Amino acid sequence: MGTSLNRVEEEDYSSYTNSSDFISISLEDNNNTTKTATSTSKSSSELHPVCLPPHVTTWQKLNHRLREIFFPDDPLHIFKDQSWRRKLVLAFQYVFPILRWAPHYSLSLFRSDLIAGLTIASLAIPQGISYAKLANLQPIIGLYSSFVPPIVYSVLGSSRHIGIGPVSVASLVMGTMLDGEVSHSNKKDLYLELAFTSTLFAGLFQASLGIFRLGFIIDFLSKATLIGFMAGAAVIVSLQQLKGLLGITHFTSDMELIPVLESVFNSIKEWKWETIVMGFCFLIFLLVARFISTRKPRLFWVSAAAPLTSVILSSLLIFLLKSKLKHVSIIGHLPKGVNPTSENKLYFHGPHLQLAIKTGIITGILSLTEGIAVGRTFASLHNYQVDGNKEMIAIGFMNIVGCCFSCYVTTGSFSRSAVNYNAGAKTIFSNIVMAATVLVTLLFLMPLFHYTPDFVLAAIIITAVVGLVDYKAALRLWKLDKLDFVACCCSFFGVLFISVQIGLAIAVGVSVFKIILHVTRPNTVVLGNIPGTQIFRSLNHYENATRVPSFLILSIESPIFFANSLYLQERISRWVRGEENRIRENNESALKCVILDMTAVTAIDTSGIDAISELKKNMDKRSLQLALVNLVGTVMEKLHQSKTLDSFRSKGLYLTVGEAVDDLSSSWKHWP
Amino acid sequence: MGTSLNRVEEEDYSSYTNSSDFISISLEDNNNTTKTATSTSKSSSELHPVCLPPHVTTWQKLNHRLREIFFPDDPLHIFKDQSWRRKLVLAFQYVFPILRWAPHYSLSLFRSDLIAGLTIASLAIPQGISYAKLANLQPIIGLYSSFVPPIVYSVLGSSRHIGIGPVSVASLVMGTMLDGEVSHSNKKDLYLELAFTSTLFAGLFQASLGIFRLGFIIDFLSKATLIGFMAGAAVIVSLQQLKGLLGITHFTSDMELIPVLESVFNSIKEWKWETIVMGFCFLIFLLVARFISTRKPRLFWVSAAAPLTSVILSSLLIFLLKSKLKHVSIIGHLPKGVNPTSENKLYFHGPHLQLAIKTGIITGILSLTEGIAVGRTFASLHNYQVDGNKEMIAIGFMNIVGCCFSCYVTTGSFSRSAVNYNAGAKTIFSNIVMAATVLVTLLFLMPLFHYTPDFVLAAIIITAVVGLVDYKAALRLWKLDKLDFVACCCSFFGVLFISVQIGLAIAVGVSVFKIILHVTRPNTVVLGNIPGTQIFRSLNHYENATRVPSFLILSIESPIFFANSLYLQERISRWVRGEENRIRENNESALKCVILDMTAVTAIDTSGIDAISELKKNMDKRSLQLALVNLVGTVMEKLHQSKTLDSFRSKGLYLTVGEAVDDLSSSWKHWP
Numbered sequence A, B: 001m002g003t004s005l006n007r008v009e010e011e012d013y014s015s016y017t018n019s020s021d022f023i024s025i026s027l028e029d030n031n032n033t034t035k036t037a038t039s040t041s042k043s044s045s046e047l048h049p050v051c052l053p054p055h056v057t058t059w060q061k062l063n064h065r066l067r068e069i070f071f072p073d074d075p076l077h078i079f080k081d082q083s084w085r086r087k088l089v090l091a092f093q094y095v096f097p098i099l100r101w102a103p104h105y106s107l108s109l110f111r112s113d114l115i116a117g118l119t120i121a122s123l124a125i126p127q128g129i130s131y132a133k134l135a136n137l138q139p140i141i142g143l144y145s146s147f148v149p150p151i152v153y154s155v156l157g158s159s160r161h162i163g164i165g166p167v168s169v170a171s172l173v174m175g176t177m178l179d180g181e182v183s184h185s186n187k188k189d190l191y192l193e194l195a196f197t198s199t200l201f202a203g204l205f206q207a208s209l210g211i212f213r214l215g216f217i218i219d220f221l222s223k224a225t226l227i228g229f230m231a232g233a234a235v236i237v238s239l240q241q242l243k244g245l246l247g248i249t250h251f252t253s254d255m256e257l258i259p260v261l262e263s264v265f266n267s268i269k270e271w272k273w274e275t276i277v278m279g280f281c282f283l284i285f286l287l288v289a290r291f292i293s294t295r296k297p298r299l300f301w302v303s304a305a306a307p308l309t310s311v312i313l314s315s316l317l318i319f320l321l322k323s324k325l326k327h328v329s330i331i332g333h334l335p336k337g338v339n340p341t342s343e344n345k346l347y348f349h350g351p352h353l354q355l356a357i358k359t360g361i362i363t364g365i366l367s368l369t370e371g372i373a374v375g376r377t378f379a380s381l382h383n384y385q386v387d388g389n390k391e392m393i394a395i396g397f398m399n400i401v402g403c404c405f406s407c408y409v410t411t412g413s414f415s416r417s418a419v420n421y422n423a424g425a426k427t428i429f430s431n432i433v434m435a436a437t438v439l440v441t442l443l444f445l446m447p448l449f450h451y452t453p454d455f456v457l458a459a460i461i462i463t464a465v466v467g468l469v470d471y472k473a474a475l476r477l478w479k480l481d482k483l484d485f486v487a488c489c490c491s492f493f494g495v496l497f498i499s500v501q502i503g504l505a506i507a508v509g510v511s512v513f514k515i516i517l518h519v520t521r522p523n524t525v526v527l528g529n530i531p532g533t534q535i536f537r538s539l540n541h542y543e544n545a546t547r548v549p550s551f552l553i554l555s556i557e558s559p560i561f562f563a564n565s566l567y568l569q570e571r572i573s574r575w576v577r578g579e580e581n582r583i584r585e586n587n588e589s590a591l592k593c594v595i596l597d598m599t600a601v602t603a604i605d606t607s608g609i610d611a612i613s614e615l616k617k618n619m620d621k622r623s624l625q626l627a628l629v630n631l632v633g634t635v636m637e638k639l640h641q642s643k644t645l646d647s648f649r650s651k652g653l654y655l656t657v658g659e660a661v662d663d664l665s666s667s668w669k670h671w672p
Helices: A002-019 A058-070 A075-079 A084-095 A098-104 A107-134 A139-144 A148-156 A168-181 A188-211 A215-220 A223-240 A242-246 A257-266 A273-295 A297-320 A353-381 A388-405 A414-422 A429-451 A454-466 A471-480 A482-498 A500-520 A565-586 A606-621 A633-641 A657-670 B002-019 B058-070 B075-079 B084-095 B098-104 B107-134 B139-144 B148-156 B168-181 B188-211 B215-220 B223-240 B242-246 B257-266 B273-295 B297-320 B353-381 B388-403 B414-422 B429-449 B454-466 B471-480 B482-498 B500-520 B562-586 B606-621 B633-641 B657-670
Strands: A524-529 A536-538 A551-556 A593-597 A625-629 B524-529 B536-538 B551-556 B593-597 B625-629
Touching: A058 B482, A075 A084, A084 A098, A098 A148, A107 A139, A107 A168, A107 A297, A107 A414, A107 A429, A107 A454, A139 A429, A148 A388, A148 A429, A168 A188, A168 A223, A168 A353, A168 A454, A168 A500, A188 A215, A188 A353, A188 A388, A215 A353, A215 A388, A215 A500, A215 B562, A223 A242, A223 A257, A223 A454, A223 A471, A223 A482, A223 A500, A223 B606, A242 A257, A242 A273, A242 A454, A257 A482, A273 A297, A273 A454, A297 A414, A297 A429, A297 A454, A353 A388, A353 A414, A353 A500, A471 A482, A471 B606, A471 B633, A482 A500, A482 B058, A500 B500, A500 B562, A524 A565, A524 A657, A536 A657, A551 A565, A551 A657, A565 A593, A565 A606, A565 B215, A593 A657, A606 A625, A606 A633, A606 B223, A606 B353, A606 B471, A625 A657, A633 B471, B075 B084, B084 B098, B098 B148, B107 B139, B107 B168, B107 B297, B107 B414, B107 B429, B107 B454, B139 B429, B148 B388, B148 B429, B168 B188, B168 B223, B168 B353, B168 B454, B168 B500, B188 B215, B188 B353, B188 B388, B215 B353, B215 B388, B215 B500, B223 B242, B223 B257, B223 B454, B223 B471, B223 B482, B223 B500, B242 B257, B242 B273, B242 B454, B257 B482, B273 B297, B273 B454, B297 B414, B297 B429, B297 B454, B353 B388, B353 B414, B353 B500, B471 B482, B482 B500, B500 B562, B524 B562, B524 B657, B536 B657, B551 B562, B551 B657, B562 B593, B562 B606, B593 B657, B606 B625, B606 B633, B625 B657
Parallel strands: A551 A593, A593 A625, B551 B593, B593 B625
Antiparallel strands: A524 A536, A524 A551, B524 B536, B524 B551
């Protein structure tokens, strides 16, 4: 019977080489003749055919791959099987999500949105003024930026709980990058032009990422690196605020830790005690308010109202004591009126264009990361979908429009969105309420900010960025994934000691290196049989798994690429050497066969193919059989095309490890 | 019985949370009560426990990882269980592999090596002269480089068939890079100093890669990119040789296609017909000789002897007709004598140091790649091991010593090694024979090369580099792996149209991008049951696999990293949506459970962990069960540490897909 089995296999094999789409190893039932020492579960000792995947043309493959890269979420699925009229409505709703909820808008929704809108406005006004200062811009630009962009987003955006406005990290990065080349104090007009131009480029970059469906690029700023980056930026921003809190007049515009600290301690003579006392009082007040709100989310309004309260109180204080507190630096005169247009202030020719583009791209990607993360967080809390690429287009357009109306880079802000959500916002209409409130402020209330002192703005900024230092998340990284923690530390120290751009680059580099490292040195695991089953699992992991005599069963835990093909060859040889030594020491039966479980080998390239055929030759020289188990479709196809599978004829390809062990050991029984 | 089963599971689960090293899902035998519509093989319906891998400390993990990165081949295994004296002997043999074979050297081995050595010498002498010209060095430097380095390698190297000497690509790159900054014709001495200094840095770089066991870095120059790079370099080199073949005197030193072609056709007036006629005659002679040898490997000596024959014939011709052929450019006077020392010609201070370092590193890595590949190729033909890192140290030292004896960058050359091998070399002693022959030439025969014409050197170079255009290999890439082919084309056109360095950088970039792309957009595959078994395989691949009603079984074919965690979440949602639509259309039984086969998820990072818990929440909201099957040890450990596994309590973790399907569908039977 054994001979006939062998013949059947060879016939089947030749049929495969002829038809080249079916590799049948054996279709015959071996019944009880295949009883081996190793496998105890005998009911399914029948071998199942290993076949090639159906043929797919290169064009189909390319099409599939491109779809997976650019349209993984199949954005057109909503249009499927709809009438033309319905398709048109859906398309309009897709482009302008406002059309989805506006028709069903009700009074009760409006009541919630009104309260939420007024609450975030009370936060947005002092934040806008402070963040504009962080970007070395006049405070009024921060208010302009809290008026136009939220309105644009309301029409185009699909998040319901986001709060739009300038954010600390993007403001800081823009401020540092531009000020490094063009001084904001000496060349005020040029600086302003560059800020608007950077905003334009940020918007263009964001929108084009969305339009060309390259949104996945922001995924490369992994959470781990962002935690480090944010914390580093927060530390720098806080230290820079010492300028305002200590009342220093001459301060570095550098962003690294060491020059900032030097600046603080070199100008110790400039420190003003009145500013210090008042500044720290308000800082403590704000921090306490923040602490209360983080402890009890119901009291969100405490931290939401605290900044405006501080601004009002401190302005009153300075106004009343203005004769005694002459040295305290204040905002001063602010122009009244709605956003002036600024499309004539865009800078397209000249030596600083490259700087504007670079600043635009970096602030664009940073603000996008924050905006998308905010949108996704609140969407997942309320179980609705936010389409990343769609959001990028909305945020991008918001910045493109914004830069024509004297706004600088804006995005969805964590702090505003949290307040908005807690204040009970139901739709994005709360942002329109906020914009209206800011408009009223711009038209009528600007003179009230004349006496607002700089120290209170510094205190507001510090309170806002303190939340960015997420040490708990960093601890979690340390606990769960040491390499993620290293990436986090790299970006933290990179930002702190080198520069924002290099910190970011290091962070992305470390993240990519992590992937490469995993592929370059993949795990190879020895499998053993779980007694009484046909299941084979790692000997290290499952202590009850036992080695199968005469077999070395290895699972390769990575695709085989040029970067690891040599390593895997060497590593497998070493496993074989180790196994032979172990067998010699324990006087067990000699090694006869190496089985590679290829389940996790999900791709292979030409170097990988060569590695497999080298390995096969190598094993042949050592008179060891080599069997491949559970080849994935694409891998099998490539091995077949390269004729590598030919050398695995009969007794070389199996569907499961169990079948391989059964079949090979039974064949040795027949021909010892 | 069902209730008791449930209780058992919960008890087992609580025992796991207490002891935290064992998650037992169910140990009870369900016997025939678990008969489901789907699984037909009932004998092994017993569930097997899923357990956590044994605890490993961070230090052990780090230790293991570092070992795998730097010592994958376990280089110290030969010292294991040996006496101290034996260890000492082995250590000496390890450092100086000559000690391994020299004691057993015999007359018959010597006879083979002598013939092979004389054969490669006849190739090495004209090649040395030609390649030195390629590097813009005096021809004698090429001969010096064929004398000292082979001797050093013989002592330190472990390959037996390698032929040491200068190689075309490294010579070309060195020539271009140095000449770009320092003209070889105007600043002869400085150029020579920089060449020796680059050689020193190449050697230092190579040796330190080996010493620090970073040899795997050269694996990142994948075969695919090297095929493109070599072909591009060969085209450029061949075109540059038109200078010699056409007898042009004014020629560009640029390396890109366009300036070279411009140079050829702009100087059409300088073309000399005598040079052209003779040059092409010798070129055809050499190409025919090469063709004969590639067709019949037995006739290897035809192509081995052809260059020297050409040199002798052409020199004789020029000598005899020197009155008539005055315009033909010849080598001219060459100094007699053995290598002069050159350690005083090394350049360590000054503006060009950076150039020397850069050139050293690039030529170092290129020549290393060729040398290691040659060593490995012939080692695998004769079934002996070549330790990559060890070889790098040998090649590095050879260059460090070389640069002190007027040699430039050398390595194992493909053409010489092939001739050496075919000529029957048995040990590396053939290189010593070659060195001795070169020594005799240096001492006595140099005047004979006075009349050697440049055109014959050009013809020799072209014949040598023609073999680097491996269009068959490129076709194979196209057939097997389109992305590999793209990488190959990128490096080919990069070298041809931009520059050697940028071409190389593009090639490495494309290769890395390929890995990143695979990880960023991994496959997710729907599995189906192969009738009559407990085996689940891809529905696309195995046409006989059938869907299991109420189940969606997905296999995730990649580790889950930050770069793909969002994609996978979206993609799985889309699979669920698609499956629900399909079920609605076909009126099948509703979807109840999503099973993720995690066999190929060989690693996970913190973003991946978050993705799994998001996914679980998402499925809970849709009232779908989520089960994870066959978690790999490290993944399981991380999910456990992050408490994500807690939400998978009972009915969420299984060892095989079959068991998951059986257990879940039987539990629905009991509580419908």
